[in-house]
Amino acid sequence: MQFSGAAGKMQFGTMATFDNPPQAQPLPRTGPPPSDDLELVEQAKQGSLxxxxxxxxxxxxxxxxxTQHITGHREDAEDALQETFLKAFSHLKQFxxxxxxxxxLVRIAVNESLMKLRKRRTTNAVSLDEPIETEDDFLPREIASWDPSPEQRYAQTELREILDRTIHSLPPIFRTVFVLRDLDQLSTEExxxxxxxxxxxVKSRLLRARLQLREKLSQYFRRETMS
Amino acid sequence: MSCRKLLSEISNYLDGEIELTVRQELEEHIAKCPNCWVIFDTTRKTVQIYQGCECEPYPIPVSLQTRLQEALRKLCEESQTKQD
Incomplete structure (x- = not known):
C-alpha cells in the first residue's frame, strides 16, 4: 500500500537516519499516584461524609x-458529575x-454521561460496543508535516477550544477511550x-481515535508553506 | 513491514506495548518511508499536544460544588435516618 500526498522530505532527511534515529521513544506515563483512597472509602462506608x-x-x-468530553454539553456534564458522586456514595458498599x-468511579461516570447523551439524541445509537470499525477506516488521507511545536501558534484558550472541538467530533466510543487512556492516563487494562x-x-479504539484526531488536527497544525 | 501494518502498530509503539522485533521493523520502515514518517510523527505530536494542554485542570464551578455538597449531605442524613 502506498499513501498519497506529499511528505515532509526535508524533515525526513534530517531526522530519520540510522545515525540520527527518529526519536521514537514511548510516550511517558506517570501511572496512578499513591493515595489513601481505600482508607477514605472505608471511613465513608462507616458514614463519614x-x-x-x-x-x-x-x-x-x-x-x-x-463527563464534558462524553456529553459535549455543559449542563449535562454537571448533572452527570453530580449523579456520579451521589451514586458512588449510595453504592459504596458494593465497592x-x-x-x-x-x-x-469512571465506570459510573461513563454510564451517567452516556445516559445523558442518549437523551439528547433522537436515536438510540450511543453505545460503547458498536461494531462500527472497518478495515479501512483508519487509512490516512492527510499527509502533511507539522512544525516541531505547532500548538504554539495558538493562544492557550484558542488551543483548548480547538482540541475540545476536535475530540468531540469523534464517535463517543473513540473519544471515551482516548480521554481515559491519553488524558487520564489509565492503563489499557484499567x-x-x-x-x-x-x-x-481498547487498543483498536485508541488507535482509531489517535489517527482520526491526527487527521482532523492537520488543518490547524500543518506546516505553513512559503508562498 | 507494510505501510498498513505500520499504521496498525503506531499506538502500540507510542505506548511501549510492542514486541522488540516489531518495533525494530517499524523503526526501519519509518526511516525509509517518508509518508509513514509523517503519519508517525504527527500522531505522536497529537497525543503530546493533548497531554500538554490537558494538564490544566477543568475547574468546577462553585455553584456545582455547593449543589453537590448539599445533595451529599442530604443523602447522608437520609441514610443515617434509615439506619436509626
Whole structure:
C-alpha cells in the first residue's frame, strides 16, 4: 500500500537516519499516584461524609473533564458529575477494592454521561460496543508535516477550544477511550475494566481515535508553506 | 513491514506495548518511508499536544460544588435516618 500526498522530505532527511534515529521513544506515563483512597472509602462506608468529600475533591475535576468530553454539553456534564458522586456514595458498599476507586468511579461516570447523551439524541445509537470499525477506516488521507511545536501558534484558550472541538467530533466510543487512556492516563487494562471492554477493543479504539484526531488536527497544525 | 501494518502498530509503539522485533521493523520502515514518517510523527505530536494542554485542570464551578455538597449531605442524613 502506498499513501498519497506529499511528505515532509526535508524533515525526513534530517531526522530519520540510522545515525540520527527518529526519536521514537514511548510516550511517558506517570501511572496512578499513591493515595489513601481505600482508607477514605472505608471511613465513608462507616458514614463519614468528610472522608467522601475528600474523595470528591480529589477526583471531581477529572470526572468533570470526562463527563464534558462524553456529553459535549455543559449542563449535562454537571448533572452527570453530580449523579456520579451521589451514586458512588449510595453504592459504596458494593465497592470491594478489587480495582482502583477511581476506575470504579469512571465506570459510573461513563454510564451517567452516556445516559445523558442518549437523551439528547433522537436515536438510540450511543453505545460503547458498536461494531462500527472497518478495515479501512483508519487509512490516512492527510499527509502533511507539522512544525516541531505547532500548538504554539495558538493562544492557550484558542488551543483548548480547538482540541475540545476536535475530540468531540469523534464517535463517543473513540473519544471515551482516548480521554481515559491519553488524558487520564489509565492503563489499557484499567480502561478495559472501566468500560467493560476487552483489551484488544481498547487498543483498536485508541488507535482509531489517535489517527482520526491526527487527521482532523492537520488543518490547524500543518506546516505553513512559503508562498 | 507494510505501510498498513505500520499504521496498525503506531499506538502500540507510542505506548511501549510492542514486541522488540516489531518495533525494530517499524523503526526501519519509518526511516525509509517518508509518508509513514509523517503519519508517525504527527500522531505522536497529537497525543503530546493533548497531554500538554490537558494538564490544566477543568475547574468546577462553585455553584456545582455547593449543589453537590448539599445533595451529599442530604443523602447522608437520609441514610443515617434509615439506619436509626
Amino acid at each position: 468528610d472522608a467522601f468529600s475528600k474523595l470528591v475533591n480529589r477526583y471531581d475535576r477529572k470526572i468533570f473533564r470526562l 470491594h477494592g478489587d480495582a482502583r476507586f477511581y476506575t470504579w 480502561t478495559a475494566e472501566a468500560l467493560s471492554l476487552s483489551v484488544p477493543a
